[in-house]
Amino acid sequence: MSDLAGQSGAAYEPRQQAGCSQHIDDRQFARWTRLLEGRAGLFIAPERKSFLASGLRARMRETGCGDLGEYYRLLSSPARQAREWPLLVDQLTVHETCFFRHAASMGLVEDVVLPGFPDRKTVFKAWSVACSTGEEAYSLAMLIDRFCTDRGAGLRFGVTGTDISLPSLRQAKAASYIERRLKDIPEDLRQRYCTPVTQSRFEVKKRLRERICFAQLNLCDVASSPMADMDLVFCQNLLIYYDRERRLEIVNSLSDCLGPGGVLVLGPGELLNWQHPHMEKVRYKDTLAYRRTD
Ligand SMILES: C[S@@+](CC[C@H](N)C(=O)[O-])C[C@H]1O[C@@H](n2cnc3c(N)ncnc32)[C@H](O)[C@@H]1O
Known part of the structure; x- marks a missing residue:
């Protein structure tokens, strides 16, 4: 990385x-x-x-x-x-993305993944795989930060965004977006985490940016990367570019980066009939997600 x-x-x-x-x-x-x-x-x-x-x-x-x-x-x-x-x-890579791109998957994070996080644990670790220009990582960070604040002192979190594309990662790190993109962010989160910089641009507030790190990581190198013990691995709109054999390899290696009880969220329909001895399906409408059971 x-x-x-x-x-x-x-x-x-x-x-x-x-x-x-x-x-x-x-x-x-x-x-x-x-x-x-x-x-x-x-x-x-x-x-x-x-x-x-x-x-x-x-x-x-x-x-x-x-x-x-x-x-x-x-x-x-x-x-x-x-x-x-x-x-x-x-x-040769497609970088299209937006904040809160797949509402149901974000709902799953908010309604299932975060409330299910054990009280005894003190740090929540999330990973936006193939984060492109950063919108997905910031969307997750907004939900997680709000959850940590509501839960009270003692719970911290970090989000890592990775991608193969350096130009995309530079933009992610800059956290500055055109004003039009604000409409994708729910009103309360917009108020809380975004601030205008000019008439046509806004940025994500420093307090949230500090909880996120961006790094270059090729999917092929996941197994030898330091990504481990994750509570949430979010991987959407990437597997669609791969054939089934490669999808299976990628998803197996992402599963190995989860800690016990950690959840892997894929795009719905991005992987059919996948089975893994240590992963169980999480049922939530219009989503595709698996929880680590061991
Ligand atoms: C369509 S974007 C998806 C962005 C975001 N996950 C979303 O759903 O909105 C796909 C991203 O995958 C990245 N990508 C493609 N091949 C990759 C690889 N081998 N390793 C890491 N990232 C890769 C591209 O650079 C691009 O930013």
């Missing part, structure tokens, strides 16, 4: 429409997907071939490469690869 200290912001746009489509044949597709998966842990499903082609073309345009071979060489060049790889990864 790499910390983000000292890095500055960059613009956020969903990437699906970037560039125009360029043909890549099956052999090239296989070569590029092998490279992306091996080097960056990025999986591009065969049906997203034109998305890969558009993304590569956009980066080729930016770097002035005339063809795929030249761009491939640039990515292997010791002098230029360190700068280009994060830009390519950012180009």
Whole structure:
């Protein structure tokens, strides 16, 4: 995991429409997907071939490469690869997100996960996996902070937001959003945790920001990461980009990061018929969640 200290912001746009489509044949597709998966842990499903082609073309345009071979060489060049790889990864990932994106899952956190947290424990640890520009991590932090305050002295919490994309993480850390995004935050939480900075922007208050840390973490490296003993692991709108085999690997490794009684929240429909000897389903309308039983 790499910390983000000292890095500055960059613009956020969903990437699906970037560039125009360029043909890549099956052999090239296989070569590029092998490279992306091996080097960056990025999986591009065969049906997203034109998305890969558009993304590569956009980066080729930016770097002035005339063809795929030249761009491939640039990515292997010791002098230029360190700068280009994060830009390519950012180009090939979808960063769309918003505050309180899936209301039912947030309801589950508020109604089931937090009230079920044992009185004897003093620190609640939550993780927003693939947090993009931070809205999910801040949404969770708002709910958890309100719960801790209501419960009284003695309960502290921390939220970790991780993602593969450094530009997204820089924005998450800045905690500054356009005013339009405020509408997604329930009124009482908006009053409590958000403050205007200009007419068109607001930021998350420092008191809440201090409870959250953002770091780069590739999903492939979860097993060797320090993420452990979590009370809540929240992973939504990420598994959809992976095939079933990889989804199972990811969910198994996320489950291993939970402490006893910890809950894993996925997006509804993101994983069908999954079973794990130490995980039981949490029943809550329109959600998909599992609790660690051992
Ligand atoms: C669509 S966003 C989801 C954001 C948020 N979880 C939500 O539901 O609103 C998907 C995020 O997954 C991140 N991502 C994609 N592949 C990843 C990987 N291998 N490791 C870590 N993050 C990854 C992308 O950078 C992107 O920010």
